[in-house]
Amino acid sequence: MARTAQVEKSARFEGKDYRRYSFWLETAGEDLVPRPALGGAERADVAILGAGFTGLWTAYYLLKNEPSLRVVVLEGEVAGFGASGRNGAWCGSGFPVTPGELVRRFGREAARELIVEMQSTVGEVGRVTEAEGIDAQYFRGGMFRVARGRCQLPAVHAAHEAYSALGLGDDYRVLDAEETGRRVRITGAKGALYSPHCATVHPGRLVRGLARAVERLGGTIFERSPVVGYETGGSPHLATARGEVRAGTIVLAGEAYLTRFRELRRQVLPIYSLIVLTEPLSEAQWEEIGWEGREAVASNRYTVDYLSRTADGRILFGGRGAPYRYGSRIKDEYDRHAPTHEMLRRAAKRWFPALGGARFTHAWGGPLAVPRDWMPTMSYDPKSGVATARGYTGQGVATANLSGRTLADLILGRETATTRLPTTNHRSRSWEPEPLRWLGVRYVQSGLKRVDDRAERTGEPPTGRSLAERLGAH
Numbered sequence: 001m002a003r004t005a006q007v008e009k010s011a012r013f014e015g016k017d018y019r020r021y022s023f024w025l026e027t028a029g030e031d032l033v034p035r036p037a038l039g040g041a042e043r044a045d046v047a048i049l050g051a052g053f054t055g056l057w058t059a060y061y062l063l064k065n066e067p068s069l070r071v072v073v074l075e076g077e078v079a080g081f082g083a084s085g086r087n088g089a090w091c092g093s094g095f096p097v098t099p100g101e102l103v104r105r106f107g108r109e110a111a112r113e114l115i116v117e118m119q120s121t122v123g124e125v126g127r128v129t130e131a132e133g134i135d136a137q138y139f140r141g142g143m144f145r146v147a148r149g150r151c152q153l154p155a156v157h158a159a160h161e162a163y164s165a166l167g168l169g170d171d172y173r174v175l176d177a178e179e180t181g182r183r184v185r186i187t188g189a190k191g192a193l194y195s196p197h198c199a200t201v202h203p204g205r206l207v208r209g210l211a212r213a214v215e216r217l218g219g220t221i222f223e224r225s226p227v228v229g230y231e232t233g234g235s236p237h238l239a240t241a242r243g244e245v246r247a248g249t250i251v252l253a254g255e256a257y258l259t260r261f262r263e264l265r266r267q268v269l270p271i272y273s274l275i276v277l278t279e280p281l282s283e284a285q286w287e288e289i290g291w292e293g294r295e296a297v298a299s300n301r302y303t304v305d306y307l308s309r310t311a312d313g314r315i316l317f318g319g320r321g322a323p324y325r326y327g328s329r330i331k332d333e334y335d336r337h338a339p340t341h342e343m344l345r346r347a348a349k350r351w352f353p354a355l356g357g358a359r360f361t362h363a364w365g366g367p368l369a370v371p372r373d374w375m376p377t378m379s380y381d382p383k384s385g386v387a388t389a390r391g392y393t394g395q396g397v398a399t400a401n402l403s404g405r406t407l408a409d410l411i412l413g414r415e416t417a418t419t420r421l422p423t424t425n426h427r428s429r430s431w432e433p434e435p436l437r438w439l440g441v442r443y444v445q446s447g448l449k450r451v452d453d454r455a456e457r458t459g460e461p462p463t464g465r466s467l468a469e470r471l472g473a474h
């Protein structure tokens with residue numbers, strides 16, 4: 001049956017200076033002048049909403065596999081405007097649902113296949129980057145999940161045990177405090193889990209370069225063309241204020257912004273992740289800190305921190321903590337939440353006393369999307385003509401590449417290893433309606449922060465039994 005969906009009026013886009021949205025967009029090596037907007041009626045085989053990693057990887061693999069396809073991408077702002085142009089630069093195999101929980105939900109084999117596929121996805125991003133000549137500063141340094149304080153050591157060992165139980169333990173190494181300190185000197189680090197399955201990238205250059213690669217393959221990208229409604233069923237199409245694209249298949253690749261469509265409002269939860277960035281550090285500062293391997297770094301806090309060392313010698317320190325907004329609202333002004341940015345600057349200086357009086361030159365943020373069960377979906381329904389991939393919970397840089405390959409295979413009717421993964425056609429249940437959603441999410445956000453703070457204060461690991469942990473940790 002045909003269905004029509006409309007985006008709310010208040011969510012329509014306005015003119016913006018795109019370079020100010022993140023350091024990555026500012027240094028993408030482009031002026032970010034928008035491509036032409038859709039100005040009438042178009043026909044396509046596949047019409048894609050969103051020119052972030054998900055939409056662009058989908059377009060890329062469709063065109064690589066079937067060069068004769070007509071693929072049109074409609075982007076409300078400019079390519080890379082969303083999380084893809086603003087993230088923490090990790091391109092890793094990490095997945096929002098833990099290995100243990102994947103086994104519990106989908107069984108050992110399916111869990112293992114998904115994790116192995118995520119690992120090879122990190123290499124696939126590097127391969128395409130090189131093949132397409134995208135100067136994305138792809139650097140395969142691996143990653144450390146550091147135990148900051150004794151209280152986080154059990155989590156490091158538990159993660160290693162979970163990988164070992166799947167026969168993947170050899171890839172991951174538990175480092176003691178001394179070895180961790182030889183690699184990177186972080187206050188209070190008592191050990192770390194090292195994984196080789198992570199690279200860092202310049203996300204702005206990657207997403208913009210990918211857009212150009214899609215165009216070289218024959219795809220068309222319209223920018224400043226917000227989709228205000230779409231129809232599924234007999235005659236699928238994406239509609240903008242100035243025209244529409246009719247297509248055999250429409251792809252909804254808008255991640256957190258999809259909540260602006262009433263039909264999708266409760267499918268994912270927009271949560272803000274925020275980032276601060278230092279000036280390029282001096283040689284003396286880097287000598288004190290170490291970190292020559294440029295690994296991605298995080299600790300084991302529930303309330304999430306993530307760090308990377310940029311190619312031009314800055315430290316990026318990101319974290320959650322900005323409050324969920326009633327009604328899943330997304331607004332530019334939420335990208336900059338002064339108390340959270342200040343908390344991140346203080347945390348960076350605690351981690352690295354060498355930062356002393358270093359200047360923080362940039363602060364930004366953006367919304368990511370959390371499904372009710374934290375499980376991303378990559379799905380396609382030939383009857384309604386709709387494909388979608390979403391719900392990466394802040395771990396979407398590599399995962400979106402897997403989405404692109406999976407959606408391309410599903411749309412082209414190919415059965416492959418990716419279309420058999422538990423992410424394919426996964427359905428998460430909806431988030432609660434408001435005001436329950438706001439009450440519950442705020443409760444979990446503050447509860448998990450209290451659990452983290454208590455663990456750091458007492459040195460005792462979290463029990464995993466508090467209500468906030470049972471509701472909010474996966």
Ligand SMILES: Cc1cc2nc3c(=O)[nH]c(=O)nc-3n(C[C@H](O)[C@H](O)[C@H](O)COP(=O)(O)OP(=O)(O)OC[C@H]3O[C@@H](n4cnc5c(N)ncnc54)[C@H](O)[C@@H]3O)c2cc1C
Binds near residue numbers: 053076254
């Ligand atoms: C601050 C931050 C840090 C992060 N750090 C990391 C990290 O280090 N590693 C990692 O793996 N993941 C990270 N993530 C998550 C990761 O960036 C995302 O999961 C990933 O980029 C999602 O890609 P996407 O293409 O699905 O969505 P997006 O990049 O959000 O793209 C969606 C696009 O759709 C467009 N759009 C939305 N609505 C419409 C409409 N109605 N019409 C037309 N276009 C529309 C938007 O303008 C946007 O360009 C982070 C996210 C944030 C916000």
